[in-house]
Amino acid sequence: MTRKPRRKITIRDVANLVGVHHSTVSRALSPNNRNKISPAVVKKVEKAAEKLGYFPNLVASSLKQNRSFAVGVLIPDLKNPLFPPIIRGIQDTAEAVGYTVITANTDDEEEKERNALRMMQGRSIEGVIIATARRTDPIVEECIEHDIPFVLVNRTVDREDVNAVILDEDFGIRSVLDHLMALKHTRIAHIAGPQHTSTGYHRAECFADYLRMHNLPADLVEPTEKFTVGEGGRAFRKLLARDNNFTAIVAGNDLLALGCVDAMKEMGLLVPENISIAGYDDILFLDRMTPALTTVLVPKYEMGSQAAKTLLEMVGGDSKEPVVLRMQPRLVIRNSTAIASR
Numbered sequence: 001m002t003r004k005p006r007r008k009i010t011i012r013d014v015a016n017l018v019g020v021h022h023s024t025v026s027r028a029l030s031p032n033n034r035n036k037i038s039p040a041v042v043k044k045v046e047k048a049a050e051k052l053g054y055f056p057n058l059v060a061s062s063l064k065q066n067r068s069f070a071v072g073v074l075i076p077d078l079k080n081p082l083f084p085p086i087i088r089g090i091q092d093t094a095e096a097v098g099y100t101v102i103t104a105n106t107d108d109e110e111e112k113e114r115n116a117l118r119m120m121q122g123r124s125i126e127g128v129i130i131a132t133a134r135r136t137d138p139i140v141e142e143c144i145e146h147d148i149p150f151v152l153v154n155r156t157v158d159r160e161d162v163n164a165v166i167l168d169e170d171f172g173i174r175s176v177l178d179h180l181m182a183l184k185h186t187r188i189a190h191i192a193g194p195q196h197t198s199t200g201y202h203r204a205e206c207f208a209d210y211l212r213m214h215n216l217p218a219d220l221v222e223p224t225e226k227f228t229v230g231e232g233g234r235a236f237r238k239l240l241a242r243d244n245n246f247t248a249i250v251a252g253n254d255l256l257a258l259g260c261v262d263a264m265k266e267m268g269l270l271v272p273e274n275i276s277i278a279g280y281d282d283i284l285f286l287d288r289m290t291p292a293l294t295t296v297l298v299p300k301y302e303m304g305s306q307a308a309k310t311l312l313e314m315v316g317g318d319s320k321e322p323v324v325l326r327m328q329p330r331l332v333i334r335n336s337t338a339i340a341s342r
Helices: 011-018 022-028 039-052 058-065 083-095 110-122 138-145 169-182 198-213 229-242 254-267 300-315
Strands: 070-075 100-105 128-130 150-153 164-167 188-192 221-223 248-251 276-278 295-297 324-327 330-332
Touching: 011 022, 011 039, 022 039, 070 083, 070 110, 070 300, 083 100, 083 300, 100 110, 110 138, 128 138, 128 300, 138 150, 150 300, 164 169, 164 300, 169 198, 169 248, 169 276, 169 295, 169 330, 188 198, 188 229, 188 254, 198 221, 221 229, 229 248, 229 254, 248 254, 254 276, 300 324
Parallel strands: 070 100, 070 128, 128 150, 150 164, 164 324, 188 221, 188 248, 248 276
Antiparallel strands: 295 330
């Protein structure tokens, strides 16, 4: 015997079970409108919908309102532990008001970034959060040209008319160098991030400015092509080949610092007995390595959440003059830094 197909549950079925008008059910199940209904009614509607197996048709709702309720996020490298907490902050904030987040990993390649943005435009995103920005960035220019609302997060560009949520890099670098100088280090090196990114460039600039201000040599800076462990090791070896008198390293991020630690182990050098090392970001599990890495804690989740709030304000028509929010990092002292060795 052939089973009859189950009838599709509709919003009116939920309304009949609760004893309210179907428009009340619609508002109760919409994150943007449920505040117009009493919490008790919202709870009844949610229970009834779950019991009947009813799910709102988001596509139909989007078509009706001519909106997608979707935002995009461009990430340079999902393998970098810096980014998942940022994405989580974006997602939690956006989903709380009924938005879907579409995330694309670009491997920090311009062509992949362009393709990802076009894919998102094809899905009618209402705005995009960009974590991939270079100091001069064609994706940012494209967003400006086509009036796509966007917010930069973690990185920024060399122009002022953009919304961005970034770090107070000067404060972060100064806190590390204050710590190392208190430990009697005077010959300090910097493994810098890529100079086409604001994070790599500004951290290197802050590093050099601080040392010059304290009348210390600021020539031991080795830039890298990417924020990776492999690049950190390569830069360390190159640095050591031209100068072996430095007693401490400030790395442009934690992955570069881990590359330095690996290279030192291969050479039979000890951290921090021979060279102290400090990172930047405070990614997961640094406190479990030996020695645990001194680093600068970046408020990753909070940055993502603030970037989402800023974008949603723009999408909602509450746009103001572009603003750059600089969030304050914090030094975390662990066992990879010690008093300067002789």
